Every structure is written in structure tokens, then in C-alpha cells.
Amino acid sequence: MKHPYPLGFRARVRAGFALMSALILFGSLQAIENWREIPPEDFAVKASSIDPEASVEILFAEHKASQELISNTDITAGIMTMERSLVGNRTVYVRMKVFNELGVDLLSKHAIRPMHGEKVVDVAARTVKPDGTSYELDEADVHKLLVEETEDESQKAETFAFPSLAAGDIVEYQATFDIDDVGGVFTRFSDRFPARRVTVRIKPTDAISHRVISFGFPLDKLNQKDGDYYLYEMTDVRAELDEKYAVPPMQAEPHVVMFYVKEYFPDPDDFWDDFSSELASYAKKDFKPSKTIKAKAAELTAGAKDDSEKLRRILKFCTEEITNFVWDFTKYSETERKELKDNKSPSDTLKNGYGKPRHIRALFGALATAAGFEARYVAIGNRDEFFFSKEVSVKQVVDERLIAIKDGESWLYFDPGNPALRFGELSWKHAGSQCMMGDFRDPIFAVTPGIKSEDAVVQTKADLEISEEGTLSGKVTKTYIGQKAWVKRDQYRKMTFGEIEEDVSDTELRHYSNVTVENVSMKNRSDEDLPFVISYDLKIENYADVIGDRLVIAPALFQKELSLPFVKEERLSDIVFDCPWRDVDRIEIVMPEGYQFEAGDAPVPFALGDVVLFDSKIRINKKKNSLVLQREFRVNQEIIPSKAYALLKSAFETMKIEDNKSITVKKADS
Missing domain, CATH: 2.60.120.1130 (Jelly Rolls)
Known part of the structure; x- marks a missing residue:
């Protein structure tokens, strides 16, 4: 089933992981390079030049990424279809100086975390003593750790300890990521340690137009080039904000975001007009009730005393009778899930009795429409990651979806893809947030109901x-x-x-x-x-x-x-x-x-x-x-x-x- 979710790019910036995990991109496969010579002046560093209290300082962090658009041809039953996808690779090379025992402890479990659509294909690390002796990481000492599971993928980090590490040593690590069909670049310059220099080189495909926006990064440096690569560099970067209950990192620290657009990029008003119409088109298609949807809606709402009870019954059916692959891990094994048919429409979801959260949201919208309600898709962001404002005209900051149901002159908001929520309740990540409802005429901006103590x-x-x-x-x-x-x-x-x-x-x-x-x-x-x-x-x-x-x-x-x-x-x-x-x-x-x-x-x-x-x-x-x-x-x-x-x-x-x-x-x- 096609759905109104941005293709691919759903970057998740998480504090506390290595800076190398903050970039998404793709390109031709690049291998781990030979270790570079470490100059004596790097060993001579006794304290951070950025934060004298730091236990570790990044001497440099270099990221390089490229991507290309490929076509895949498939011939089934005499019918040829062609799909295009973004593929590529990114590499990272980081050197750090360890000043004291706290730094040794902080690096005792180092995590390399892939982003959406990524797979770690190679990792190398080493510890270098002041006398030049080098201890390289053994492949057997690298372990996988599940860090997040979404409706589309499981995300596993590679974790390891730098070998034979002591205060005064220098550590280096490299990693190569293979990326499949992800449509953007999310560059975060801050890490848990201060950095003397962070360099990012990006070579986007020339087959699709792209746009670059920044948060806290100098605007006059957004379009610098190094050959075929865009070059983004910052020096004397302070460590990520170490404050409890802070604003999302994207709004507190420097970022550069590159993403793909149509042949042109409209002004903000035109952008939201286009996006609103696109969202409304998906709703018109997904929520158009089939005969089976109409019959089920009639069955669910028969005898209901009012509209509220009708919606409660429809929501209860979607959250309790349809197996949610993100929440229910008991009905199907992982092997069985891979063999299940994909849902192409809400009718499929109803027939099969299972689906991802987006399938269940679409089913709820279709059943509500069949029951006589006006349903809309709602584009909304995640407050844990970004405080959405319509001045930021980027789809990726509103890449999550709710369902809105017309209630007189106002709207009711639902997330049927989350069965742990009560009727009329939203997660705190979506509550009290600006959102946009799809409409063919003008985008409807609204604020979802907030939460009281x-x-x-x-x-x-x-x-x-x-x-x-x-x-x-x-x-x-x-x-x-x-x-x-x-x-x-x-x-x-x-x-x-x-x-x-x-x-x-x-x-x-x-x-x-x-x-x-x-x-x-x-x-x-x-x-x-x-x-x-x-x-x-x-x-x-x-x-x-x-x-x-x-x-x-x-x-x-x-x-x-x-x-x-x-x-x-x-x-x-x-x-x-x-x-x-x-x-x-x-x-x-x-x-x-x-x-x-x-x-x-x-x-x-x-x-x-x-x-x-x-x-x-x-x-x-x-x-x-x-x-x-x-x-x-x-x-x-x-x-x-x-x-x-x-x-x-x-x-x-x-x-x-x-x-x-x-x-x-x-x-x-x-």
C-alpha cells in the first residue's frame, strides 16, 4: 500500500553515541583505509583546547559519503517493471586523545550506530601508545546491540572496547556503512566529546535535485565544494549539550541537512500547498471504502448510541483485533512475518488481520469514512526530535502521521498505530504540537491537544x-x-x-x-x-x-x-x-x-x-x-x-x- 510517509529519510539523532552515527548517506563502496601516521604533536596534547575539563578530545573526525541512483528491472509473468533506488556508502575516520582514567572508562564501551537504512559492513579500531606501539581491535571483540526497532527495520549498533587503553593513549576508529534507498543527509557536528575539527564531504547523485538547510551552521559555508563533493567543516566544536531535559539536539547544536526534492523547490507557502494536496490525495485513495470496509464499518457501529461510541468501537477493533507488528510479538515468529503477504490497501489489512502501524492507521481512516465521518491524514513531527514550525518547509520534520476526524467545528486526533493509547489520547511526542492536515485547497495548520498534569x-x-x-x-x-x-x-x-x-x-x-x-x-x-x-x-x-x-x-x-x-x-x-x-x-x-x-x-x-x-x-x-x-x-x-x-x-x-x-x-x- 502506498502511504503518505516520506520515502526513506527518517533520521533519528540520539545523544550519547559516536559522532560517526550522525550522518546518513550512500555511494559506491569504499573500503577501510590504511591507518594514518600520528604526528608527535598529537601525543603532546595534555588537555583539550576547547574544554580543559574534558576527559577525551576528538582531534579530527572525517566523514565521506557518496550516492547514486540505480534502476532495477524485473520481469514477472511477461510484465516488465522498473524501480529506481538510491544506493551508496559512507565512511568515517576519527582520532581521539584520551587524557585520564575517566576517558578510559567512557571509551570502555564504544558504540557505532547505523542510521535508518544503513548496515555496518566494516569496522576497524586501534589504540596507539605514546611510544608508537599499536593494538588493533580483534573482529571477535565487536558485538551487535539492538538499539531501536521501528515498523520498517531493526537497528543494531556495533559495540566494542578499545584494546589495551590507558590514559595518554590515542585511539582511532573507522567504519564503512552500506546504505539502501534512503533519501537524505543528516549531519550532526557535535559529539559527546569536544572536537578540534569535523569535516564532512558529501557527493549527492546528480540525477535528482537536492536542497540544503542548516541549523546553527554558518550559512555562508553551505555551498563550498571540494571537487565533486560538498564540503562542510567546523573547528573547535564543543561537546554535545550535557543538560538534563534539554531541547532536541537538532535545535541546540549545529546541523546540516541535505535532502532530495522535485525539479524545483517552491517557496514555503507553495511548498505547504503542494504537500497538503499530496497528503489529501493519499487520504482520498486510502480512505475510499471498499465493500468489505463498508460492511465491517456497519457491523462495528450497529446500535451505537452516538458518534463517540462509533469511533470508540472502530478504534478498539483496529487496536485490538488487528495484529500490530510493532507491538505484538507473540502471534507470528520473525520467520513467519517475512512470509506474510504485504498489505496493499486497508481491505488487505482487514482481510489479513495484521499490519504495520501505517496500515492500521489507514484502516481506521477507511472504516471511519465508511461510518460517515470526515477523516484526514495529519503530518506531525516528534517533539523528542524537533519542534515543528511551518517556517521550516521540510517534509522530514513532519514525517509521522496521525488521523484527524471532523467533530463539528473542531477535530479529534487519533493514533491507531499505537494500541497503548486511550481513546482521544496522543503520545506526549505528538501532544501540544503544531501539525498540518491534508487539504486540496489550503493546508490546515493546527495544534494538537496538550497534556495536563x-x-x-x-x-x-x-x-x-x-x-x-x-x-x-x-x-x-x-x-x-x-x-x-x-x-x-x-x-x-x-x-x-x-x-x-x-x-x-x-x-x-x-x-x-x-x-x-x-x-x-x-x-x-x-x-x-x-x-x-x-x-x-x-x-x-x-x-x-x-x-x-x-x-x-x-x-x-x-x-x-x-x-x-x-x-x-x-x-x-x-x-x-x-x-x-x-x-x-x-x-x-x-x-x-x-x-x-x-x-x-x-x-x-x-x-x-x-x-x-x-x-x-x-x-x-x-x-x-x-x-x-x-x-x-x-x-x-x-x-x-x-x-x-x-x-x-x-x-x-x-x-x-x-x-x-x-x-x-x-x-x-x-
Whole structure:
């Protein structure tokens, strides 16, 4: 089935991987080159010239890529068809100086991550000592690691440790990538280490027109050439932005994007007009209901009391009765999937009972149309990668799709390709974002509904007791609601129960060294209409401080000893949370027999305007001889300007002080 998704180019920029993973391109196969001679002055470098605190500095990083357009002819049943595709290759050569033991540790697991459509075909690495001795990476020491799986491909990184590495050494690595049918170049200059020089050479095919845009890269250097190659070079590049909850890298660091266009590139208004019409054309074709689609829509909506119930039934059918290849890994094995027929239309998806998310979205649109609704494709970006603005007239920044259904004078938005979402709910990656609906006359720009803190809640209930020795134990139940439920379901969608149980046991309260989590159970893992619930038995040895016949207890055990998210004195990026959220805790701790309350320091509520609210109360339940903590923390705004960083940092520091307040209990007869 043809679909309104940009061909190929769906670059995913991820922080924390080698800079070599930030370029997509293709060309004739280039082999790993011979290692270059290292001049003495490279070994003489004692500290980074860009950031004196850096543990590693990239002395140079060179990327070279080329591509070509090829034609493939196929003759089946006497019919000849011809397809054209982009193929090619890219290579990378990087040299780094390691200054200290932290740098050695940071390079103990180095990852080479391919981008969309890429396959690593060759990797080489070596460590060179100051005396010239060289230790080369053995092929057997390179391991594959699955880092992402989309509806179209699995992405595996190559990981390795540089051999015999010590402070003062120089390391080098090279890699060659084979690329198949990907239509653009995404160049990111920043890496996790500062770089003295980053050079990128790109040779696009001359068979297709292309366009180049930049973010934070000098405009006057966009069209420099080195023979047949475009040349992009930056010096003294600072390390990638190391700030928690930062804006997407593409908008915080220098990038150059090259992509292929039609014979001409229109001005922004004409661009969106053309794209809107194109999107509307796909919707007209995909959503035109066949007889089988009409019959199924009639069956699903029979007896529905109103339009809302009709849409709920259609959505429920698409998300529960159609096997989603990105979410359901139980019905078909990987081998069986490869043998399944591809869906050419929503009717095929209905007949076959399976599909990728895009197939299921198209089926939902067709069924809704057959039921009398007006359905549109919606082009939208991913807030985790880019904040879309119509001033950036590039399809690739709105390369994800939703379905919009006309509701009076407004629109309802759905993502039927994501079965973990509730009716009318969008992922935080799409919520509160500018989008465009396809229309034959004029593009319809809109903003999807945002998320409120009550739409993303984690409720924690703990019924515990503490021993005279200070050991805390009991039952914990965590209830995830709305966006928090979706995030958990997404996290666990490919895991078996045993793997989930192991993950919970390994991650819950791991800021304590003496914690044990056992007997993990779950509720509503697959029912998106209900909260997702995880329960487990908890034991923390020596939780309370034992001072003679007294116990000093901090009731906020889920926050006690947690590190602060904001520690730097200054901030460059705005603070970007996934979405507003709310944490609600009720912790009850039964004291040992014979102990009673002696003293305590009550937490003090505070608020940062309407943006951040904290409330915490501790009371004594004399009947049960227990301490009861009622705590709520709420953030009502997902993007906070950097100029307010000092206030936000202070709020989190204040909350940590309040969460660490303790209650003292002692034996009654002492």
C-alpha cells in the first residue's frame, strides 16, 4: 500500500553515541583505509583546547559519503517493471586523545550506530601508545546491540572496547556503512566529546535535485565544494549539550541537512500547498471504502448510541483485533512475518488481520469514512526530535502521521498505530504540537491537544513496617495513569513477564544499595483504558538510623537519597519535560511494637507560581501505631525558559530538603 510517509529519510539523532552515527548517506563502496601516521604533536596534547575539563578530545573526525541512483528491472509473468533506488556508502575516520582514567572508562564501551537504512559492513579500531606501539581491535571483540526497532527495520549498533587503553593513549576508529534507498543527509557536528575539527564531504547523485538547510551552521559555508563533493567543516566544536531535559539536539547544536526534492523547490507557502494536496490525495485513495470496509464499518457501529461510541468501537477493533507488528510479538515468529503477504490497501489489512502501524492507521481512516465521518491524514513531527514550525518547509520534520476526524467545528486526533493509547489520547511526542492536515485547497495548520498534569499520574501506595533493627519491608503498589501508563506499556511491549519482573527488581529504588524487590505482579498490561499497575514486595535493610532505643525514619523513601536533576549553576537550554505530570504518594510505616512518636520536623509545602507545586504531610495513626506520609508533586508546564532555571533549580533543591526530613520514634518504656 502506498502511504503518505516520506520515502526513506527518517533520521533519528540520539545523544550519547559516536559522532560517526550522525550522518546518513550512500555511494559506491569504499573500503577501510590504511591507518594514518600520528604526528608527535598529537601525543603532546595534555588537555583539550576547547574544554580543559574534558576527559577525551576528538582531534579530527572525517566523514565521506557518496550516492547514486540505480534502476532495477524485473520481469514477472511477461510484465516488465522498473524501480529506481538510491544506493551508496559512507565512511568515517576519527582520532581521539584520551587524557585520564575517566576517558578510559567512557571509551570502555564504544558504540557505532547505523542510521535508518544503513548496515555496518566494516569496522576497524586501534589504540596507539605514546611510544608508537599499536593494538588493533580483534573482529571477535565487536558485538551487535539492538538499539531501536521501528515498523520498517531493526537497528543494531556495533559495540566494542578499545584494546589495551590507558590514559595518554590515542585511539582511532573507522567504519564503512552500506546504505539502501534512503533519501537524505543528516549531519550532526557535535559529539559527546569536544572536537578540534569535523569535516564532512558529501557527493549527492546528480540525477535528482537536492536542497540544503542548516541549523546553527554558518550559512555562508553551505555551498563550498571540494571537487565533486560538498564540503562542510567546523573547528573547535564543543561537546554535545550535557543538560538534563534539554531541547532536541537538532535545535541546540549545529546541523546540516541535505535532502532530495522535485525539479524545483517552491517557496514555503507553495511548498505547504503542494504537500497538503499530496497528503489529501493519499487520504482520498486510502480512505475510499471498499465493500468489505463498508460492511465491517456497519457491523462495528450497529446500535451505537452516538458518534463517540462509533469511533470508540472502530478504534478498539483496529487496536485490538488487528495484529500490530510493532507491538505484538507473540502471534507470528520473525520467520513467519517475512512470509506474510504485504498489505496493499486497508481491505488487505482487514482481510489479513495484521499490519504495520501505517496500515492500521489507514484502516481506521477507511472504516471511519465508511461510518460517515470526515477523516484526514495529519503530518506531525516528534517533539523528542524537533519542534515543528511551518517556517521550516521540510517534509522530514513532519514525517509521522496521525488521523484527524471532523467533530463539528473542531477535530479529534487519533493514533491507531499505537494500541497503548486511550481513546482521544496522543503520545506526549505528538501532544501540544503544531501539525498540518491534508487539504486540496489550503493546508490546515493546527495544534494538537496538550497534556495536563492530571493526564500523567504515578500513584504510589506503600504499606510497610519497620523493625527495631531499622529494616523496612512490606507491599508497594504503583499505579500509572494516562501518559505514564503509555510510557510503561511502551517500555515493556517486547518483554516477557520474566523480563519485566527482572527489570522492576533491578531498577526500583536502586538508589539504595541494600534493597530487595520480589514477587512482582502486574495488572492491565494490555488494556489501555485502565491504569497500568505494578506491585511488589519491598525490603530495605538498615533503612532507619538506629540510635540507642530510637529510630530515625525518613518517610519519603522513594525520594530520599535521590540525586538532583539540576546541579549546574548555569543553563543554556530551556528545560523541556516530556509532559506535565503528577506524583502522588501514600506511605504508611508501622512502627515496632512498643515504639512511639517522639519528635519530627514537618515538611513545608511550596509552589513556584502555578508551574511547580509541592505538598507533603506526615501524621501519626495512633490506632495502628504508624507514620503516614501523604505527598504530592506536580509540574504543570512541559517547557520552562532557561531564564527561569535558577528558580526551578532552587525548587528542586528545596523539595529534596523537605523529602529528607525525618521522624524520630523511641521505645515507650525508655
